[in-house]
Amino acid sequence: MKLGVLFSGGKDSSYALYKARNEVKVLITLDSKNKDSFMFHTPIDKVQELSKKINLPLIKVKTEGRKEEELEDLKKAIKKAINEYQIEGVVTGAVASTYQASRIQKICDELEIYCFNPLWLKNQEELLREIVELKFKIKIVKVAADGLDESWIGKVIDKKNLEKLIVLSKKYRFSISGEGGEIETEILDGPIFR
Amino acid sequence: MILVVKVNEFELHDDEFVKPVTDLLENFKVVDYREISKKDLDEAEKIIICGTALKDNKYFENLDKFSWLKNFKKPVLGICAGMQIIAEVLGYKIIKNKKIGVFENRYHLHSFSVEGFDDKLEIMNFKGYLFHPEVLNKELIREFALG
Known part of the structure; x- marks a missing residue:
């Protein structure tokens, strides 16, 4: 199709x-x-x-x-x-x-x-872990949540930053997948690039 | 073991209509509705028939694959298309009724419903929800699994 x-x-x-x-x-x-x-x-x-x-x-x-x-x-x-x-x-x-x-x-x-909608209702942590596992290079371009200061802008979500984000999302109770606009991202590289 | 019956025609819909249901279960097996065996039915303690996409009505052409429902005595839950399948096999009439979106905290995504029933069905060992409980009413699936 x-x-x-x-x-x-x-x-x-x-x-x-x-x-x-x-x-x-x-x-x-x-x-x-x-x-x-x-x-x-x-x-x-x-x-x-x-x-x-x-x-x-x-x-x-x-x-x-x-x-x-x-x-x-x-x-x-x-x-x-x-x-x-x-x-x-x-x-x-x-x-x-x-x-x-x-x-x-x-x-x-x-x-x-x-x-x-292949990501529908997906566990947010699982979603980000899969993206990182698949070697997508994702950059944070905008943040809007308590617990996320401007130092996050420009950072790539690698394994280390993902763990930090998970801890912060639990502490400050924001959606780690950024569904509510808490984190906006941009893809830099990944398996969809030819 | 809960047997989770997949109704969707396209694999790309698995993550949307099957996985959100199995994410709420512990001991389950997923099987395509065209491949259910007698062994699957014997081993299942309960059965959940999943829903599918608005435009995906292929299962209507294959309702004979659900004829096992007629003599099945264990608990069966039908979600959306699953409820319509149960009703159709049991002899109820399917009518056009399009509803998309959240109404009274229930997420609806259907083009049809069952004549004489609102958005729920309960007949003997059969239960049906016309809405998708896996979206906003997860407790209904957990209750069915544990009850």
């Missing part, structure tokens, strides 16, 4: 891409002006460059990021992927957000395509 991945350049969509890798034909990115969007990860400035390294074409659609309008923009982007790359399904990196997941499910349903 030909698939498109909703790709932000962060760790979750990169890992979702890895899981579906043999069937992925295109990356789909929403460039949101709203830095606090519940739907889309920001910043996404490296996505163009990443699509070249991954060797997959990119569909990038701009959105103002207003709550329901951004869903229409996402629908447009997916429609474009259906028309240009004949995709029959979309893959997302949704882990725990029912807000995000159900909205994407509705769009896929309206467009009569499959929706795949």
Whole structure:
């Protein structure tokens, strides 16, 4: 089945891409002006460059990021992927957000395509351990949680930093996978690069 | 041992519809619905039939693979598509009813439901949830496993 991945350049969509890798034909990115969007990860400035390294074409659609309008923009982007790359399904990196997941499910349903969420409800620690094990090189680009100061920005999540993050997430009770925007990440290298 | 019956057509859906259920269990075996053996049924203490994706209705064409349900006496839990399968095999009518999202703290992801039932079903040894308890109501799966 030909698939498109909703790709932000962060760790979750990169890992979702890895899981579906043999069937992925295109990356789909929403460039949101709203830095606090519940739907889309920001910043996404490296996505163009990443699509070249991954060797997959990119569909990038701009959105103002207003709550329901951004869903229409996402629908447009997916429609474009259906028309240009004949995709029959979309893959997302949704882990725990029912807000995000159900909205994407509705769009896929309206467009009569499959929706795949291979990281759905995954244990957050397990998720990060797998990513590190698979030798993804993931850099932290934004932090927003008690217990995470600015010194974390620019750090790569290697085994040592992962252990430190696990300890901090338990102490300060934040989501280690960054599902609530506590940590934003960017992929530098990994098994999806060709 | 709890036998976890996988209904999804595509392997890429395993992590979304099967793993979140097995993550809540201790002693289980996963089997594709087309490959259930008599030995699996004999060895299982209970059975959970998982759900699948909105567009994935392949199992409707293969309902004969669930005919074992008719004479099965041990506890069976059906999640979403699993509940629809139980109902259909037991002779109830499936009707169109699309619901996607969180309603009253339950995560729904279905295009059909069972005529005469809301989002739950309880008939003899059979139990069904039309919503996905593994998302927001994990205790329901744990209760079934331990009860």
